[in-house]
Amino acid sequence: MGENIRPILAGTKALVVGVANENSIAYGCAKAFRTAGADLAITWLNDKARPHVEPLAKELEASITAPLDVAVPGQLEAVFDLIRTRWGKLDSLVHSIAFAPREDLQGGLLDCSSKGFSVAMDISCHSFIRMAKLAAPLMTDGGTMFAMSYYGANRVVPNYNVMGPVKAALEASCRYLAYELGTKNIRVHAISPGPLKTRAASGLKDFELMLNEAAKKSPLGELVDIMDVGFACAYLATDFSRRITGGTIYVDGGANVVD
Numbered sequence: 001m002g003e004n005i006r007p008i009l010a011g012t013k014a015l016v017v018g019v020a021n022e023n024s025i026a027y028g029c030a031k032a033f034r035t036a037g038a039d040l041a042i043t044w045l046n047d048k049a050r051p052h053v054e055p056l057a058k059e060l061e062a063s064i065t066a067p068l069d070v071a072v073p074g075q076l077e078a079v080f081d082l083i084r085t086r087w088g089k090l091d092s093l094v095h096s097i098a099f100a101p102r103e104d105l106q107g108g109l110l111d112c113s114s115k116g117f118s119v120a121m122d123i124s125c126h127s128f129i130r131m132a133k134l135a136a137p138l139m140t141d142g143g144t145m146f147a148m149s150y151y152g153a154n155r156v157v158p159n160y161n162v163m164g165p166v167k168a169a170l171e172a173s174c175r176y177l178a179y180e181l182g183t184k185n186i187r188v189h190a191i192s193p194g195p196l197k198t199r200a201a202s203g204l205k206d207f208e209l210m211l212n213e214a215a216k217k218s219p220l221g222e223l224v225d226i227m228d229v230g231f232a233c234a235y236l237a238t239d240f241s242r243r244i245t246g247g248t249i250y251v252d253g254g255a256n257v258v259d
């Protein structure tokens with residue numbers, strides 16, 4: 001898929017946060033947005049990540065690149081300053097980041113420390129609220145915001161542990177942000193992809209079992225790939241979806257409707 005996509009997002013500007021490598025969901029989103037004609041801003045976590053992300057940003061002709069660790073005070077503001085200076089506006093924002101300390105992620109929820117819970121919530125959820133606050137004034141023609149969730153937000157998925165409550169908060173945040181930003185014609189979506197083999201997923205215990213289960217459950221009989229997620233977001237960024245906001249959009253081959 002991709003060769004026959006018309007440049008329906010030409011002239012639009014998209015910030016994509018969360019590219020770590022070519023397996024990242026964020027990379028699929030960036031590639032789909034670029035294929036549809038959008039100009040990109042792409043960030044990397046730190047100096048260690050930069051050599052992996054910079055070539056991908058180059059391949060996608062990103063016009064803005066910058067470091068961004070949402071836990072470092074001032075870095076998020078610096079990215080938005082750059083966007084304001086270079087572009088003067090923003091149309092789409094993709095938040096595709098999550099983190100929980102390994103010891104808190106790999107134990108059950110009962111054993112999650114207060115510190116681990118706060119860090120997971122701050123990096124994986126509140127950072128989206130901070131981004132939305134900075135992005136909204138730049139979305140002068142309206143816009144769309146995306147945050148990556150997972151089925152474990154609503155149903156218990158063994159081994160998803162602390163990320164379940166964190167993603168539930170993220171989906172609720174999307175609803176409230178959609179409510180607060182709707183009159184500015186800014187739409188907010190939680191995207192819930194089926195399991196994908198990425199660096200973040202490798203931190204989950206027995207992730208292979210989740211993959212097998214997802215393939216078995218999906219009415220379409222297949223796992224999703226990062227371009228499936230990217231093109232779903234690209235569609236939601238167009239006027240074709242202009243009355244869709246606030247909800248959780250599953251990109252999982254329909255697995256969520258099957259028990």
Ligand SMILES: NC(=O)c1ccc[n+]([C@@H]2O[C@H](COP(=O)([O-])OP(=O)(O)OC[C@H]3O[C@@H](n4cnc5c(N)ncnc54)[C@H](O)[C@@H]3O)[C@@H](O)[C@H]2O)c1
Nearest residue numbers: 018019020024025045069070097098148195196198199200
């Ligand atoms: N892989 C899956 O099966 C799956 C399924 C559903 C949802 N998701 C969600 O998709 C999103 C992207 O994850 P992925 O699977 O593409 O893995 P990934 O490892 O490729 O991406 C995770 C990203 O989070 C970034 N990150 C972590 N801490 C950060 C910080 N402090 N500041 C800025 N960035 C930070 C990393 O640098 C990385 O780019 C996450 O929210 C994840 O929970 C993943």
